[in-house]
Amino acid sequence: MAENIIELRGVNKVYDDNVVLDNFNLDIKKNEFLTLLGPSGCGKTTLLKIIAGFEYADDGKVIFEGKEINDMPPNERHVNTVFQKYSLFPHMNVYENVAFGLKIKKTPKDIIDQKVKEVLKLVALEGFEKRDIDSLSGGQQQRIAIARAVVNEPKVLLLDEPLGALDLKLRQEMQVELKRIQKKLGITFVFVTHDQEEALSMSDTIVVLNKGKIQQMGTPQDIYNEPKNAFVADFIGESNIIPGTMLEDFKVVFADREFECVDKGFDKNEEIEVVIRPEDIKMVSPEEGMLKGIVKSTIFRGVHYEIELEANGITWLLHNTQNAEVGTELGMDIYPEDIHIMKKAGECHEN
Numbered sequence: 165m166a167e168n169i170i171e172l173r174g175v176n177k178v179y180d181d182n183v184v185l186d187n188f189n190l191d192i193k194k195n196e197f198l199t200l201l202g203p204s205g206c207g208k209t210t211l212l213k214i215i216a217g218f219e220y221a222d223d224g225k226v227i228f229e230g231k232e233i234n235d236m237p238p239n240e241r242h243v244n245t246v247f248q249k250y251s252l253f254p255h256m257n258v259y260e261n262v263a264f265g266l267k268i269k270k271t272p273k274d275i276i277d278q279k280v281k282e283v284l285k286l287v288a289l290e291g292f293e294k295r296d297i298d299s300l301s302g303g304q305q306q307r308i309a310i311a312r313a314v315v316n317e318p319k320v321l322l323l324d325e326p327l328g329a330l331d332l333k334l335r336q337e338m339q340v341e342l343k344r345i346q347k348k349l350g351i352t353f354v355f356v357t358h359d360q361e362e363a364l365s366m367s368d369t370i371v372v373l374n375k376g377k378i379q380q381m382g383t384p385q386d387i388y389n390e391p392k393n394a395f396v397a398d399f400i401g402e403s404n405i406i407p408g409t410m411l412e413d414f415k416v417v418f419a420d421r422e423f424e425c426v427d428k429g430f431d432k433n434e435e436i437e438v439v440i441r442p443e444d445i446k447m448v449s450p451e452e453g454m455l456k457g458i459v460k461s462t463i464f465r466g467v468h469y470e471i472e473l474e475a476n477g478i479t480w481l482l483h484n485t486q487n488a489e490v491g492t493e494l495g496m497d498i499y500p501e502d503i504h505i506m507k508k509a510g511e512c513h514e515n
């Protein structure tokens with residue numbers, strides 16, 4: 165198992181009366197691409213700042229490679245940060261921006277030249293040394309910001325919504341680019357975003373946060389396929405979230421009928437929430453379906469149609485590559501493995 169590079173133990177942070185982090189624990193492994201994902205205000209940036217040393221924890225321990233660093237100033241930590249606003253120096257050219265940190269450390273000129281060249285190659289901007297910052301596109305400026313951070317050879321790179329200011333296409337290109345850079349450098353990336361697609365496509369590990377608490381931590385596949393609670397299910401992709409009752413192991417009732425499921429370990433007749441992904445509901449003829457309903461609306465989304473269907477008092481969301489006509493009757497099948505059972509009210513369920 166990979167070693168931890170950063171450990172947060174019982175970290176608390178309160179601003180005025182606002183408890184942002186409450187007894188927060190997290191392990192970040194060497195060389196992983198870890199993403200902190202959550203809605204605005206859930207404490208993502210505060211966490212990064214505590215790791216970087218720009219903010220101090222009120223309580224608890226910040227551990228780096230096994231040593232407590234709570235009181236270590238930011239410039240002594242082996243950590244660099246890239247922000248959404250690139251914060252490049254506008255009066256310096258590309259070379260001077262990238263070389264800045266090395267000059268401060270009094271690195272010899274020939275070594276600076278060589279390192280700047282290497283990192284510009286890494287971010288695919290070879291030969292851009294003499295360009296002015298304001299002559300660069302947003303995507304190019306972001307690459308320079310990354311080059312400027314990695315030239316210092318940090319052990320951990322913290323990235324606070326670094327792609328937030330880019331348009332969708334550039335953003336997607338930079339996602340691939342960042343992942344490539346991380347693999348090439350072989351260093352730990354801690355990436356902050358509130359964009360679930362971005363988190364799913366780039367990360368080795370995703371930490372889903374809400375109100376300063378970890379809701380779930382796992383691989384993108386774990387988080388998407390096995391959400392631990394309704395918050396995660398709702399935040400990661402679209403979901404049907406329906407109240408239900410767990411009759412016994414592998415048997416659940418929702419939408420007025422009994423279904424087989426793959427979950428166990430709940431109390432008899434425990435009230436639960438059922439999560440079903442829109443793409444997991446099969447469209448069949450009304451006679452064959454486990455449930456049947458009336459199509460209320462359909463929207464073409466490029467890859468699939470988004471279909472709303474009313475059945476047993478519930479409005480269901482379906483994704484299907486085939487369309488259905490509004491007003492017609494349609495059957496739905498839901499297989500046991502596509503029924504995800506969760507504890508009520510945001511608690512986590514460990515299988």
Ligand SMILES: Nc1ncnc2c1ncn2[C@@H]1O[C@H](COP(=O)(O)OP(=O)(O)OP(=O)(O)O)[C@@H](O)[C@H]1O
Pocket residue numbers: 179180182184202203204205206207208209210211358
């Ligand atoms: N310096 C500060 N003084 C007072 N409150 C603060 C300060 N910094 C952050 N907060 C509050 O702490 C909470 C968490 O903020 P934080 O910036 O960590 O959230 P976030 O998840 O990064 O949000 P966003 O995605 O909007 O950047 C918010 O309620 C914010 O208003």
